[in-house]
Amino acid sequence: MNISLTETAEFLKNHDNYYILTHQSPDGDTMGSGFGLCYALRQIGKNANVLCSDEFPKRYHFMYEGYEPQKFSPETIVAVDVADKKLLGTKLIQYGDYVNLCIDHHVSNLHYAERLLVNPDAAAACEVIYQVLGEMGIEFTKQIAECLYTGIATDTGCFKYGNTTQLCHIITAHLMDCGIRMEQINREMFDTKSKARLKVEQHINSAMEYYLDDKCAMVAVTLDTMKKTGLALEEFEGIAGMSVQAEGVQVGVVIREKDKGKFKVSMRSASDIDVSAICQKFGGGGHVKAAGCTLEGPLDDVKLRLLSGIAPAMGIDLWLA
Amino acid sequence: MNISLTETAEFLKNHDNYYILTHQSPDGDTMGSGFGLCYALRQIGKNANVLCSDEFPKRYHFMYEGYEPQKFSPETIVAVDVADKKLLGTKLIQYGDYVNLCIDHHVSNLHYAERLLVNPDAAAACEVIYQVLGEMGIEFTKQIAECLYTGIATDTGCFKYGNTTQLCHIITAHLMDCGIRMEQINREMFDTKSKARLKVEQHINSAMEYYLDDKCAMVAVTLDTMKKTGLALEEFEGIAGMSVQAEGVQVGVVIREKDKGKFKVSMRSASDIDVSAICQKFGGGGHVKAAGCTLEGPLDDVKLRLLSGIAPAMGIDLWLA
Numbered sequence: 134m135n136i137s138l139t140e141t142a143e144f145l146k147n148h149d150n151y152y153i154l155t156h157q158s159p160d161g162d163t164m165g166s167g168f169g170l171c172y173a174l175r176q177i178g179k180n181a182n183v184l185c186s187d188e189f190p191k192r193y194h195f196m197y198e199g200y201e202p203q204k205f206s207p208e209t210i211v212a213v214d215v216a217d218k219k220l221l222g223t224k225l226i227q228y229g230d231y232v233n234l235c236i237d238h239h240v241s242n243l244h245y246a247e248r249l250l251v252n253p254d255a256a257a258a259c260e261v262i263y264q265v266l267g268e269m270g271i272e273f274t275k276q277i278a279e280c281l282y283t284g285i286a287t288d289t290g291c292f293k294y295g296n297t298t299q300l301c302h303i304i305t306a307h308l309m310d311c312g313i314r315m316e317q318i319n320r321e322m323f324d325t326k327s328k329a330r331l332k333v334e335q336h337i338n339s340a341m342e343y344y345l346d347d348k349c350a351m352v353a354v355t356l357d358t359m360k361k362t363g364l365a366l367e368e369f370e371g372i373a374g375m376s377v378q379a380e381g382v383q384v385g386v387v388i389r390e391k392d393k394g395k396f397k398v399s400m401r402s403a404s405d406i407d408v409s410a411i412c413q414k415f416g417g418g419g420h421v422k423a424a425g426c427t428l429e430g431p432l433d434d435v436k437l438r439l440l441s442g443i444a445p446a447m448g449i450d451l452w453l454a
Numbered sequence: 455m456n457i458s459l460t461e462t463a464e465f466l467k468n469h470d471n472y473y474i475l476t477h478q479s480p481d482g483d484t485m486g487s488g489f490g491l492c493y494a495l496r497q498i499g500k501n502a503n504v505l506c507s508d509e510f511p512k513r514y515h516f517m518y519e520g521y522e523p524q525k526f527s528p529e530t531i532v533a534v535d536v537a538d539k540k541l542l543g544t545k546l547i548q549y550g551d552y553v554n555l556c557i558d559h560h561v562s563n564l565h566y567a568e569r570l571l572v573n574p575d576a577a578a579a580c581e582v583i584y585q586v587l588g589e590m591g592i593e594f595t596k597q598i599a600e601c602l603y604t605g606i607a608t609d610t611g612c613f614k615y616g617n618t619t620q621l622c623h624i625i626t627a628h629l630m631d632c633g634i635r636m637e638q639i640n641r642e643m644f645d646t647k648s649k650a651r652l653k654v655e656q657h658i659n660s661a662m663e664y665y666l667d668d669k670c671a672m673v674a675v676t677l678d679t680m681k682k683t684g685l686a687l688e689e690f691e692g693i694a695g696m697s698v699q700a701e702g703v704q705v706g707v708v709i710r711e712k713d714k715g716k717f718k719v720s721m722r723s724a725s726d727i728d729v730s731a732i733c734q735k736f737g738g739g740g741h742v743k744a745a746g747c748t749l750e751g752p753l754d755d756v757k758l759r760l761l762s763g764i765a766p767a768m769g770i771d772l773w774l775a
Contacts, residue, residue, distance in 0.1 A: 291612050291613055291614050292612055292613045292626075293612050293640045293644055293645070294637065294640075295636070295637035297636065299627040299630045299631065300627075302623040302624070302626045302627040302630070303623070303624065303627045305613075305623045306620040306621075306623040306624045306627075309620045309623070310620065315616070315618065316615065316616035319614045319615070320724065323614055324614070324695070324698075324699055325699060325700075325701050325724075326699050326700060326701065327700075327701045328700050328701065331659055331699070331700055334659070335656060335659045335660055338652055338655070338656045338659075339656055339660075374645070377645075378645055378646060378647050378652070379646075379647060379648075379649050379652055380646050380647065380648045380649065403641065403646075
């Protein structure tokens, strides 16, 4: 059942003993939503804990500085930024059928919760949580403000992506008044990389190949390369975006060998070209600007097949080129 | 003479035939201020041109799409984002002593203009221009809004740096209502790099060395390397920031050989360490988080001297290490 902002605020004020569930592989938005809501509920005298199937990442240490789980029997289950109960992960899936309230921003939310407050226009669940806390009359402490700011900033690539809303900016202007350590948080979120990540990026940049009048950038990482160079698989998140960073590139492709001779292809568009349509030809799919497919065969064949799919979208006839 | 926002608006409404001067090596803020103001003045029937000692960079093409210089005799000279008349550059220095109005945000402004509107708390001159145009009752067209947005976004690293003000966010929320191509502008400003730049970044990353328990990152680029690798000198802007991007690094150093055996050192702090104090020991200076100096000698000596200056600030005794 979809409920309104006011109904959500009423529900939260009228219940107690909260387990707040975040999604597995937690990001800044689910963490910020979870801890922001938890501190707000504690502020009005409720018992509340934040739960996650994975450990809280050190990256978000400032959100749970001084946080201690409370001892109580859970009565109310709230999920934040969790579009599908499957995303609760191994430890929390036990609560999947008993979620009393879900607060989210994914248009794809599967309505698994008893009550759902979802705003698909919001860039981040933290944007929705901010509105709920406002409706509840919560005081935006520095701690709450830092949680919400981080969710908004990370989900928008620091206000860079197309999902950034006017409300993101307006909320941030308010949160800056609450003493948030904006500069430090931004540095940790956006300007600091692990050495393992730097190594992966370096490899991707140096192995990048340019085709089709330099309008297509393509890079392949084989199992062999992974083994030889010691690149860390967990550091590949979001790496596909690197394929379209060079000036003039319209379509970028990252090919990663998952099993021997089986390649996972991530395609990005930095132009009007619909990469989802291209990937569909190869049995894949996705969005207009970000899509993928899986191809088998020798790597050179895979590259050639991809190029023959991409070239027509650029108005290039491969066989005349 | 310092004048107020209202006085500035009155001045602009009561004069005509404007030459708007931008600074040399134009960035997004001086360009956005110049064109934003120019379109605003034309909107209320004035003659106005934007001038620069350098060519308008292609990077900011969307600011001057459809712009044509008008023919008229200049009567009023306005400089935007120009802290020092010397920054007008070779072509525009002729106007240096005749600037009727300067609109700026640099605390270091040298008061060379007849009238000065300066707000040192503003992150960008475009933030000040926005307020002036508001005071003048200008309609914020898409074109004007894109100019001002770009100045604010580029001067704050897309709302990432510590200089970002609440007003930056509030203004942006408004400008988003004026039809700006936010996503496209952000992509061009922040996610697109020339191949020459990618090559420089790649070299810097691969040549980075770590010292002092990995708390100090240091990279040197010699004249020899520049020659061998064909790195483009003009692509080194802002490269010093890369020295502090690895997790755990407190002080980063980029050493560039300017003349044979003469090294320009750029030092950055990602901690409480005051790199300006360290650089002062070597006859240099700067800010707490960004400073520099020049050292001579064989490169290995230069590195060792720098490390011996940095180590004590980290509480590390080099000779015991």
